Amino acid sequence: MLSRVLKSHSANLGVIRRSFGTFSPVYNSSSSGPETTSDDKKSAKFSTPQEYIEQKKLERAQEEIFQQNLLEEEFKYQPKYISPNEVDPITGRPIPINVELLKYKPLNLPKTHGHEVAKLKFRGYNEDSLIRAAEFAARSAYYLGIPTNKITSLKTEKRLYTVIKSPFAQAKTKQNFHRTTFNKELVAFDANPEVLDLWLSFVNKHAIExxxxxxxxxxxxxxxYNKQIDALAADEFELPQAYEGTTDPVAKKVEELLKSDTFKQFLEEKK
Structure with a gap:
């Protein structure tokens, strides 16, 4: 469960270019009225490149007005770049390094002591989704300063199911279903427990369906550690605050059992 940069040329990064790419977005224009024809609906579904550029210009102007009203001083936009001479035609700025690095495999920080602190496993039926999920976790670990190993592929599980093609028990025609389950793994090292909890919470928040x-x-x-646990007295155990002021009848019954003399006596016998 989930409770818890780089010189001007890309050749100096020591990273490998990958062939996997993200999905290209689809930009929808405003919806058409109920009396439009099929051709109008088809043209209104997708924006032309010129319309998309104009839309981006409008959004950029609105964002600039928002920043001027929000900030008293001028906003200093000073990100680091791999290719500062390459300018995005839409934003008019060089591509930031964190966006440029999406064209490469995730970077890994060197291990300090080599102590394993967490092992994150990914499992699913679509390998592309697993690659996106594992690379997202590896990139977020890099920016949080957590050393990780490279994403490793575990054993692929293949299963074949054969069932009868008819609801009759004597049916002779059968049908085969083939299921492939992919597995990947990412190991983290030498991380502070608080930073590790922050990383796992961030990965869990942006989990891929x-x-x-x-x-x-x-x-x-x-x-x-075992002596410290044994030294704890029965009266040092505090009830969880989650049961205070609750209206759930089950929670009230649990609180009643925890406060009972039988439960306290049971704790004393276990010591």
Whole structure:
């Protein structure tokens, strides 16, 4: 479960260009009225390149007005670039480095001590979705300063299901269904527990539909951890605050059981 940059030329990055690309977006214009023809609906579904450029210019002008009203001082836009001479024709600015790096495989920070702190596994039926999910997690770990290994592909599971093609039990015609499940893994090292929780929460917030995420974390405790647990008295256990002021009858019953003398006696016997 999920509870918890770079010189001017790309050759100096030491990264490998990848062939995988994201989906191209579809830009919709304003919806047509109920009495439009099929040709009008077809032309209104997609914007022409010139209309898209004009729309972007309008959005840029609105954004500039918003920043002028919001900020007292001039907004200093100073991102780092790989290719500062290449300007985006729509925004009129060079492409920022974090966007330029999407053309390459994710970067990995070097390990400090090599202590494994988390292992994130991805599972699904669409390999492209797994690549996007794993690369998103690897890129976010890089920007948070978490060392990770390269994304590794685990064993692909293949299953064949054969069922009868008719509702009759004596039917002779059968039908085959083939299912392929892909698995990938990403391991994180040498990360602070708070930063690790922030990373996993960010990955969980932007999870891709159709991909199963599974995270296992490794924590370090002192050698006398069991003695510290045994030294805890029964009266030092506090009730969860989630049960206070609740109207759920089940939660009220749980709170009643936790406050009962039988439960306290059970804790004392377990010590």
């Amino acid at each position: 159709g991909v199963e995420y599974k995270a296992s974390m490794t924590t370090h405790e002192s050698l006398d």
